[in-house]
Amino acid sequence: MNSVVKGLRGFATYMGSLMGEDAYRKYLEHFEATGNSGPAMTEREFWRDRMDRQDTNPQGRCC
Structure with a gap:
């Protein structure tokens, strides 16, 4: 169970950095x-x- 929690935390950290x-x-x-x-x-x-810089200079992004 502990390794599952570690894995989920690692995944959450990775997604947060993305x-x-x-x-x-x-x-x-x-x-x-x-x-x-x-x-x-x-x-x-x-x-x-x-956000202002992204609005004035849009680059490839999903949204």
């Missing part, structure tokens, strides 16, 4: 690693910016 669920965390890691000056975007600002 859907971009971890995009904000990756943004923060990149922001800190590159030594930007000033504050990072809030999570709300990040998602709004991401």
Whole structure:
């Protein structure tokens, strides 16, 4: 039973990464690693910016 739960959690994590669920965390890691000056975007600002960029520059995506 434990291996089934581990498998399902792994699958959920994988699907979340495909859907971009971890995009904000990756943004923060990149922001800190590159030594930007000033504050990072809030999570709300990040998602709004991401959606605005996708709307103005559509690329191949399912939806």
